[in-house]
Amino acid sequence: MIVLRGFGCRVLEAAMRSQQHQQQGAFVARSVFPCTAEAVRPARDWAASVLRQAGGGTELQAETCALLVSELATNAVLHAEGERFEVTVWPxxxxxxxxxxxxxxxxxxxxxxxxxxxxxxxxxxxxxxxxVILTDDGKISRFRL
Incomplete structure (x- = not known):
């Protein structure tokens, strides 16, 4: 079950899109990082690099991606449960x-x-x-540039 919360999002539309992505396996790349402060920089750099190379983003979008992944990964490290966090780049x-x-x-x-x-x-x-999409085992913080 997916429960969706967000800023000005359409709950049904976003839930359907999320399920579509999961069913189609349509992501560009996914990587798992340990839930440590030292993993924030590699996560940020990895996501920006993927966006530059395969995700169709501009240089400005890649730099913004790096900043936002850094913020969300830091939140995962400081406030989340578990030993890891995961970053996925979608089209x-x-x-x-x-x-x-x-x-x-x-x-x-x-x-x-x-x-x-x-x-x-x-x-x-x-x-x-x-x-923010709540899942059975945690949450997904999703942004689009």
Whole structure:
């Protein structure tokens, strides 16, 4: 069962699209990373490289992809359960970061002096679309550039 939450998304349409991708195996590339701070940079660099080489993205999209994967992978490392997180690059510049937590990310509005807490804000501002899909074993944070 897939439960979908997102910012301005159509629940039925997105759930159907997600199921279609799973059935068709239509992703460009997928990689699994250990749930450690040291894995964030390789995940970010891997996703940007795939987008550049095979995903049809521009250089600006690849750089934005790197930033957003970094933010979502950091959230997975800091807040998710499990020993790994997974990054999938789909056609049309769509990227998933999957982790083992069913807890939905919450946007924060940190003060001027705070270092963290701006990751989801960046994702929602820079992505064309951002959504969170709850699955039986965790969640998928998906963005499209």
């Amino acid at each position: 049309e510049c769509t990227i998933d970061v999957r982790d083992g937590s069913r807890k939905e990310p919450e946007s924060r509005f940190p003060g001027d002096g705070e270092e963290g807490g701006r990751g989801l804000l960046l994702v929602t501002l820079l992505a064309q679309k951002y959504e």
